[in-house]
Amino acid sequence: MIPSIPVPWQAKAWQTELSRAITDVEDLANILGLSLDDMDWDPNPTFPMRVPMPYVSRMRCGDRSDPLLRQVLPELAEKNSPLGFESDPLQETSATLFPGLVQKYRGRVLIIAAENCAVNCRYCFRRNFPYAYHRHDSTFPMLEHIRDDPSIHEVILSGGDPLIMPDARLNNLVESIEQIPHVKRLRIHTRLPVVIPQRISEPLIEMLVNTRLRTLIVAHFNHANEIDDHVAVAFTVLRQAGIPLLNQSVLLAGVNDNVESLCSLSEALFEVGILPYYLHLPDRVTGTSHFHVDIDTALRLHGSIQGKLPGYLVPKLVQEVPGRPAKELIASASLPPTSPRINARG
Ligand SMILES: *Cc1c(COP(=O)(O)O)cnc(C)c1O
Numbered sequence: 001m002i003p004s005i006p007v008p009w010q011a012k013a014w015q016t017e018l019s020r021a022i023t024d025v026e027d028l029a030n031i032l033g034l035s036l037d038d039m040d041w042d043p044n045p046t047f048p049m050r051v052p053m054p055y056v057s058r059m060r061c062g063d064r065s066d067p068l069l070r071q072v073l074p075e076l077a078e079k080n081s082p083l084g085f086e087s088d089p090l091q092e093t094s095a096t097l098f099p100g101l102v103q104k105y106r107g108r109v110l111i112i113a114a115e116n117c118a119v120n121c122r123y124c125f126r127r128n129f130p131y132a133y134h135r136h137d138s139t140f141p142m143l144e145h146i147r148d149d150p151s152i153h154e155v156i157l158s159g160g161d162p163l164i165m166p167d168a169r170l171n172n173l174v175e176s177i178e179q180i181p182h183v184k185r186l187r188i189h190t191r192l193p194v195v196i197p198q199r200i201s202e203p204l205i206e207m208l209v210n211t212r213l214r215t216l217i218v219a220h221f222n223h224a225n226e227i228d229d230h231v232a233v234a235f236t237v238l239r240q241a242g243i244p245l246l247n248q249s250v251l252l253a254g255v256n257d258n259v260e261s262l263c264s265l266s267e268a269l270f271e272v273g274i275l276p277y278y279l280h281l282p283d284r285v286t287g288t289s290h291f292h293v294d295i296d297t298a299l300r301l302h303g304s305i306q307g308k309l310p311g312y313l314v315p316k317l318v319q320e321v322p323g324r325p326a327k328e329l330i331a332s333a334s335l336p337p338t339s340p341r342i343n344a345r346g
């Protein structure tokens, strides 16, 4: 099945965007018409800045508090290290079977398929990730492990960002996975097409459609402003190719921690064929405390969006607690009272 609308860009356009990503705060400030003096930025961040132009082009010029800018700008606040923030709060190190393979939940394994991302998100829970440890010259041991465990039905490609791999490498990996008979599904967790929609090229779609595996994509959008016309084309093409599309977001102070942003995001996602899946409470990772939203605020916001959106546009509010068999659902025990006007008959 070949998608009915062709993408309006060249197959390798995304690699050009990747190579000219902005890594200098001064360049970014110039593009956005901001003065460096107005920005509480860190000239020497331990986690460097990196942001591709197609993403920058969706930021509002002259707006120091733009929700997209906040996600990529290294701020001095990253140097704060309040009690309770750690480098590996999810204890992924202990869930690592061997380099590159993480299994926490039954039936699913996660492959750290790439070490890099197209964008460095300041709130990233893997910002301190020991990629050097996970570096693998060969996927052979991982694949052997999956082959030896018939309970594994789904392989999740994560990272880093798996779509940073060139198509040929990705293809090889997918071909090896599809040869394992008990694996039914291939899930790709990615933010790449969010920041560079040109990544959704025809060769990629062909690969996703032609594999024996059922493929699904879990994208990572946090704000409705992240969806522009190119993003809409990319995801519409994926949807027309029959690939289920889900989204996971992180609840981030100063980015989307209000009812209006969360509702607009869900609505905008649906417009381009994506269903909200998870809304993650931010993990307590060193360097990210300025994004933190406490659990009571999260519950209140989640309760409010439940009162405004159809159920299928309400993401599950979750947090990751090490040692649990699944991500932990944070249930809203008490929804806000229904307004009498909606309750009244007639
Ligand atoms: C989040 C996660 C998954 C996927 O969990 P789902 O609830 O199926 O989306 C799988 N493995 C690891 C290690 C994870 O962190």
Ligand code: SF4
Binding pocket: 116, 117, 118, 119, 120, 121, 123, 124, 125, 126, 127, 159, 160, 161, 191, 192, 220
């Ligand atoms: S794309 Fe994902 S893994 Fe990469 S920096 Fe952003 S949040 Fe982290």
